[in-house]
Amino acid sequence: MSKAIIIILDGVGLVEAPDAADYNDVGSATLINTARAMGGLNLPNLEKLGLGNLAPILGMPPANPPTGAVARLIPHSPGKDSTSGHWELAGIILDKPFPTFLDGFPDGIIKPFSHKIGREILGNYAASGTQIIEELGEEHLLTGKPIVYTSADSVFQIAAHEGIIPVGLLYDWCRIARKILIGPNVVSRVIARPFIGEPGNFSRTPKRRDFSVEPPIPTLLTKIERAWLPVVAIGKIMDLFAGVGVTEPVFTHSNSEGIAETIRMIREYDSGLIFTNLVDFDMLWGHRNDYRGMTQGLCEFDNALPILMEAMSDDDLLFITADHGNDPTTPSTDHSREIVPLVILGRKIRPGRIPDRGTFADLGQTVADFLDIEPTEFGTSFLKEILIP
Numbered sequence: 001m002s003k004a005i006i007i008i009l010d011g012v013g014l015v016e017a018p019d020a021a022d023y024n025d026v027g028s029a030t031l032i033n034t035a036r037a038m039g040g041l042n043l044p045n046l047e048k049l050g051l052g053n054l055a056p057i058l059g060m061p062p063a064n065p066p067t068g069a070v071a072r073l074i075p076h077s078p079g080k081d082s083t084s085g086h087w088e089l090a091g092i093i094l095d096k097p098f099p100t101f102l103d104g105f106p107d108g109i110i111k112p113f114s115h116k117i118g119r120e121i122l123g124n125y126a127a128s129g130t131q132i133i134e135e136l137g138e139e140h141l142l143t144g145k146p147i148v149y150t151s152a153d154s155v156f157q158i159a160a161h162e163g164i165i166p167v168g169l170l171y172d173w174c175r176i177a178r179k180i181l182i183g184p185n186v187v188s189r190v191i192a193r194p195f196i197g198e199p200g201n202f203s204r205t206p207k208r209r210d211f212s213v214e215p216p217i218p219t220l221l222t223k224i225e226r227a228w229l230p231v232v233a234i235g236k237i238m239d240l241f242a243g244v245g246v247t248e249p250v251f252t253h254s255n256s257e258g259i260a261e262t263i264r265m266i267r268e269y270d271s272g273l274i275f276t277n278l279v280d281f282d283m284l285w286g287h288r289n290d291y292r293g294m295t296q297g298l299c300e301f302d303n304a305l306p307i308l309m310e311a312m313s314d315d316d317l318l319f320i321t322a323d324h325g326n327d328p329t330t331p332s333t334d335h336s337r338e339i340v341p342l343v344i345l346g347r348k349i350r351p352g353r354i355p356d357r358g359t360f361a362d363l364g365q366t367v368a369d370f371l372d373i374e375p376t377e378f379g380t381s382f383l384k385e386i387l388i389p
Helices: 030-038 044-049 082-089 107-117 129-143 167-180 220-226 255-268 280-286 291-311 361-371
Strands: 003-009 069-073 122-126 147-150 155-161 189-198 201-204 209-212 231-234 248-250 272-278 317-321 338-345
Touching: 003 082, 003 255, 003 291, 003 361, 030 291, 044 291, 044 338, 082 361, 107 167, 122 129, 129 147, 129 155, 129 189, 129 201, 155 167, 167 189, 167 209, 220 231, 220 272, 220 361, 231 255, 255 272, 255 291, 272 361, 280 291, 317 361
Parallel strands: 003 272, 003 317, 122 147, 155 189, 231 248, 231 272
Antiparallel strands: 069 338, 147 155, 189 201, 189 209, 317 338
């Protein structure tokens, strides 16, 4: 039997997308710019696989020949958020972006939310998560009012101190917001952002939860589930797909934990899909403009690759990619519209570079083809280009 493993390096884009100007993201290139800022990247395993064959990444010359198959995935769905990126990878192409609220949420959203939770809110503007808890955290401690904020992405975020608002109650408030944010106001995610500490020394905790809208049509996950095969969702995959199509969720609190759980599940399962999101690249480093942390995370992942490969069976395929960019070297702390890398490895892989793909959805269609299940609604399989005949 064979299985597919997809690992999302959240926010680790490659180079600006053709339509980056429409998103004010000209010049954003997460891997290229991070490498330049660090004076070069030392990722020997990804280098051998061929990551450096996709773009001029300082410190990663092209492999000749590479040991993996590599390609560049160009985003097709509008937007640059995690939900639309993951959905496109799983076979959904949206025709319009999720709405954003850069000027704050209107009374038609805030008033019913406040009424349902029984208290007023603080904030209601676009800000970075660390910034807004520093600005409003002390008032939150005094009043018990939750901090509501958004960003350039389609998100309704609720921050609350764990000593003031129990995490379970915060999750309930997110579920309330999720029911209110429908129709033209259907943001892609409602996010719980618990934090701890004292004024001047607040820090967010790993108990974040994302409450995503349900996919509008069957995804790759649903197609695999319908074929009576397992779908193991590691990290925030469960949240991003609202649980639809997932047979076993595995929640994690860090990249290290996500990598360890992925290795464990590769060894445990002999069929189906293992789908992992490593969120620290985005949450801890991209959004905080920490290119050094981004580099350390890439090194940690690169060091784990031999163990991941050793755990795979002869018939398994591993796909390493991203859902969008989050360039830590630009002034912005938001996601960036980028082409993302795709590195594929397995013992039956035909090494080399394949042509750029015009949509992330080609990955989902290729996995469906590989697992011999019902095809996804969008995308074109490139399986024949990457397997040894």
